[in-house]
Amino acid sequence: MTPSSYVVADALRGGDPQEKELSHLTSADERYTVGVWSAEPYAEYVTSHEGYEYTFVLEGRVTLTDADGDVHTFGAGDAFTIEPGWSGEYRVNERLTKHFAYYTAEGA
Known part of the structure; x- marks a missing residue:
């Protein structure tokens, strides 16, 4: 895995993410990515x-806490989705490793 930087500095509320990523697939237009x-x-x-x-x-x-205050915590073996426009707090409670598939929405 190599260092990555999805977390934007001015959005950071605490901690030091030390992000790493391994990309398995990226589309030619770089809008779709699958990885760890x-x-x-x-x-x-x-x-x-x-x-x-x-x-x-x-x-x-x-733990994801959306703008309405709804809280959802996910651990090993759980899956979830996030759609364009979602807002809220994204909190990694303990070292997190995830498989992901990500598609950048039109106009983003």
Whole structure:
């Protein structure tokens, strides 16, 4: 895995993500990516998610709290999706490793 930088510095609320990624597939237009991503504990506030994301958690725990205050925590063996426009806190509670498929939405 190689270092990556999806977490934007001005969105970071705490922690040091130390992100790493291994890309398995990227489309020619670079809008669709499948891979593995890992991060150390951190929290960020996402103002508007830019794409469609499917996640399958391999290890660790992550908590998503949307703008309405709905809280969902996912651990190893869980899967979830995020759609374009989602906003809220994305918190990695303990070292997270996930498989993901991500498609950048039109106009993002």
